[in-house]
Amino acid sequence: MISLLPGIQNSSWYNYYFQVETSSIPAIILNTMNKDNFTDEDVFVHLSHRPTRILQGVISTNDSTKPSFKAIEREHHSSLGRLSRLPLEILHETLVHLDIQSLLCLSHVCAQSKAIVDSIPIFSKLATHASHIFTIFHQAKILNLHSISTLYEALQSDRCVSCGAHGPFLHVLLASRCCAICSMVNQSLWVTSLPLAMQAFALTKEQVGSLQVMWSIPGKYGIVGRISRQQSIRLVNVRAAKVLALGDMSMMDWDLLHPLDERNIPTADKLALLQWYRAAPLSGLRRDPCTINDVNVGGTDRFCEMGVVPFPTLVDGAVESGLWCRGCKMTYDKYIAGMDAVTLSRLIPKGCDDRRFLFRMTYKSWSKAELVKHAKICCSAAAVISEERSSVG
Ligand SMILES: [Zn+2]
Ligand SMILES: [Zn+2]
Numbered sequence: 001m002i003s004l005l006p007g008i009q010n011s012s013w014y015n016y017y018f019q020v021e022t023s024s025i026p027a028i029i030l031n032t033m034n035k036d037n038f039t040d041e042d043v044f045v046h047l048s049h050r051p052t053r054i055l056q057g058v059i060s061t062n063d064s065t066k067p068s069f070k071a072i073e074r075e076h077h078s079s080l081g082r083l084s085r086l087p088l089e090i091l092h093e094t095l096v097h098l099d100i101q102s103l104l105c106l107s108h109v110c111a112q113s114k115a116i117v118d119s120i121p122i123f124s125k126l127a128t129h130a131s132h133i134f135t136i137f138h139q140a141k142i143l144n145l146h147s148i149s150t151l152y153e154a155l156q157s158d159r160c161v162s163c164g165a166h167g168p169f170l171h172v173l174l175a176s177r178c179c180a181i182c183s184m185v186n187q188s189l190w191v192t193s194l195p196l197a198m199q200a201f202a203l204t205k206e207q208v209g210s211l212q213v214m215w216s217i218p219g220k221y222g223i224v225g226r227i228s229r230q231q232s233i234r235l236v237n238v239r240a241a242k243v244l245a246l247g248d249m250s251m252m253d254w255d256l257l258h259p260l261d262e263r264n265i266p267t268a269d270k271l272a273l274l275q276w277y278r279a280a281p282l283s284g285l286r287r288d289p290c291t292i293n294d295v296n297v298g299g300t301d302r303f304c305e306m307g308v309v310p311f312p313t314l315v316d317g318a319v320e321s322g323l324w325c326r327g328c329k330m331t332y333d334k335y336i337a338g339m340d341a342v343t344l345s346r347l348i349p350k351g352c353d354d355r356r357f358l359f360r361m362t363y364k365s366w367s368k369a370e371l372v373k374h375a376k377i378c379c380s381a382a383a384v385i386s387e388e389r390s391s392v393g
Contacts, residue, residue: 037382037385037386038375038381038382038385040372042385042389043371043372043375043381043385044323044368044371045388046326046384046385046388046389047325047326047327047371047375047378047381047384047385047388048323048324048325048326048371049323049324049326050321050322050323050324051324051329053223054180054223054324054363055310056220056226057221057222057223057224057226057305058169058183058221058223058305058306058308058309058310059136059172059217059219059221059305059306059307059308059309060217060219061132061136061309061310084112088116088119091116092119092120092121095116095117095120095123096120096122096123096147096148096149096152097147097149098147098148099143099144099145099146099147099148100134100137100143100144100146100148100151101143101144102144103117103120103123103148104117104143120148122148122149122152123148125152125155125314126148126151126152126155129155129312129314129319130151130155130311130312132309133151133170133172133309133311136172136217136309137172139215139217140172140214140215140216140217141214141215142172142173142212142214145173145175145212145214146175150175151175153175154170154175154176154177154311155311155312155313155314156313156314156315157177157313157315158177158313158315158320158322158367159177160177160178160179160182161174161176161177161178161182161189161284162178162179162182162186162188162189162284162285162289163179163181163182163186163284163285163287163288163289164284165179165288165289165364166179166322166364166365166366166367166370167179167182167365168180168310168311168321168322168365169183169308169309169310169311170308170309170310170311171183171189171237171307171308172214172307172308172309173191173212173214173235173236173237173240173307174189174237177311178308179289179364179365180223180363180364180365181289181290181360181363181364182285182289183223183304183305183308184223184224184304184305184363185285185289185292186280186281186284186285186289187238187239187276187277187279187280187281187304188237188238188239188242188280188281188282189237189238189239189304189307189308190237190238190277190280190302190303190304190307191214191216191235191236191237191238191303191304191306191307192235192236192238192241192277192303193233193234193235193236193303194208194213194233194234194235194236196273196274196277197211197236197238197241197277199265199274200238200241200260200273200274200277200278201241201242201244201245201258201277201278202245202258203241203244203245207244207245208236208241208244210244211236211237211240211241211244212236212237212240213234213235213236214234214235214236214307215232215233215234215235216229216231216232216233216234216235216303216306217232217306218230218231218232221303221305221306222302222305223305223363227302229306235303235306235307237307238277238280239280239282241277242277242278242280242282243282245258251278255278260274260275260278273302289360290352290356290357290360290361290364291349291351291352291357292356293351293352293353293356310322313367315367320367320368322365322366322367323365323366323367323368323371324362324363324364324365324366325361325362325364325366325371325374325375325378325381326380326384326388327375327378327379327380327381327382327383327384328358328361328362328364328378328380329362330380330383330384331347331358331361331378331379331380332358332359332361332362334380335347335354335355335358347379
């Protein structure tokens with residue numbers, strides 16, 4: 001797994017982040033109803049939801065035209081030969097370093113090899129809990145990109161590689177987990193077309209040959225605003241393109257050598273996008289992405305959501321897919337309808353843009369345990385639960 005933040009879970013800002021969640025955001029302490037008015041069950045039944053506006057903005061997982069793996073199956077009539085003499089444990093330890101494509105090929109060698117592949121514990125867990133990624137990797141032509149041990153490592157984590165908060169998505173090129181907000185505001189997680197990457201980072205055709213490439217999957221994309229993308233094109237990761245361009249140089253030195261030629265860039269939007277790519281951070285955001293003010297990149301050349309897919313977590317034997325808070329949505333709606341300055345001053349961390357902060361909180365996902373904690377300090381949680389209870393009662 002590529003980590004944008006090596007050692008993230010031990011860093012002081014990571015700890016700070018979770019202190020923010022529980023104490024430093026004064027805002028959220030506005031929950032005026034007694035936190036004991038609702039139970040954990042109420043939180044899961046009435047407060048949590050999985051908004052389609054977010055889940056349908058990334059790579060779709062409910063494609064009815066799932067391809068079979070026939071395209072990559074091989075007709076073999078050989079046996080495993082000497083491999084079959086190895087103890088099963090040793091075979092398992094070795095085979096987890098293979099990618100999905102190699103394992104699927106191996107499983108088609110003979111009945112014995114199929115039984116061995118099927119018996120690899122982490123392969124079986126991936127197939128049980130996250131089989132959709134096999135289909136998606138097949139469509140994106142990246143079945144040979146990651147080992148199953150790397151993918152299993154991502155399955156066992158629930159943290160965003162960029163901010164350390166809950167991450168409900170898998171970045172398919174990086175095999176790292178990310179959250180909905182970082183997938184939008186951290187351009188290091190974005191994917192982009194090969195021509196744009198070449199233009200932004202002055203890369204040659206020879207250079208881009210070493211970049212990991214995925215084929216986009218036709219569909220509609222966009223967590224905020226949907227765009228139809230029916231043509232399959234090659235996509236690369238923005239951060240990987242930047243790292244390749246820089247080599248050993250600092251960004252400042254490299255930028256002086258490769259200034260953007262504005263005469264060859266037709267629109268201000270495109271210029272802004274290329275500059276945005278160039279500004280991609282090489283490490284994580286190091287802060288709660290809800291509190292970032294200076295991100296406002298739009299336009300039709302956004303490909304960012306085309307590289308991420310909903311991905312469950314398997315932590316301590318429990319499978320979760322991430323939950324969102326209806327209370328935060330209600331708070332945002334109240335803000336749009338009009339909110340007094342005193343309430344706002346309690347809700348918004350110092351220095352943050354009101355609308356952006358509250359809007360992004362509606363995109364924030366939580367594990368079940370985190371949502372229970374959050375519900376106790378979310379200012380609209382009790383109101384939502386009360387409303388939902390009365391509507392079903
Ligand atoms: Zn994040
Ligand atoms: Zn909330």
